[in-house]
Amino acid sequence: MNIQSVIQKAKRVFYASSSTLLLVPAVAVAQFEVPGDTGLNSTPIWELINNLMLWLLLLVGFIAVIGFAISGVLYLTAAGDEDRIGQAKRAMIASIIGVIVALLGLVILSAVNTFYGGETRF
Structure with missing residues (x-):
């Protein structure tokens, strides 16, 4: 493939x-028929979106940290091979960019949440 x-x-x-x-x-x-009281919690849509984005950003950050660890192992096992060292460096740069994107996402989510009057729990 x-x-x-x-x-x-x-x-x-x-x-x-x-x-x-x-x-x-x-x-x-x-x-056709919307039930009355279902006994479920009536959470605002902004809180649901906030929770979803938080989970997605945590997942992206977790994957980026795993990629960082894998690129470190690639670098350690390169044994002087320039191609493998280059591959490890590219993977490490991509992982660092992933961590930065995840952190920026948390900052942006917090700013938007504060702007709309929500609570920040970060």
């Missing part, structure tokens, strides 16, 4: 899952 076929498969999975997620609210709206 070459990298292009893997990228194409990943794109197909992404598009299929995102289109499915877009259709889920349409199915939920198709109900």
Whole structure:
């Protein structure tokens, strides 16, 4: 398998899952009768979005830290091979960028949450 076929498969999975997620609210709206008191907590939509974004950012940060550890192992096992050292350096730079993106995401999420009057729990 070459990298292009893997990228194409990943794109197909992404598009299929995102289109499915877009259709889920349409199915939920198709109900005829809305029940009264369900006993569920009535959480505001902004809090749900905040929690979802927090989980996604934590996942991105976790994956970036794992990538950083893997790139460190690649660098240690390169044994002087310039190609493998270059590959390890590229992986390390990508992992550092991932950590920076995750941290910036937390800062942006906190700023937007504060702007809209929500509580910040970070």
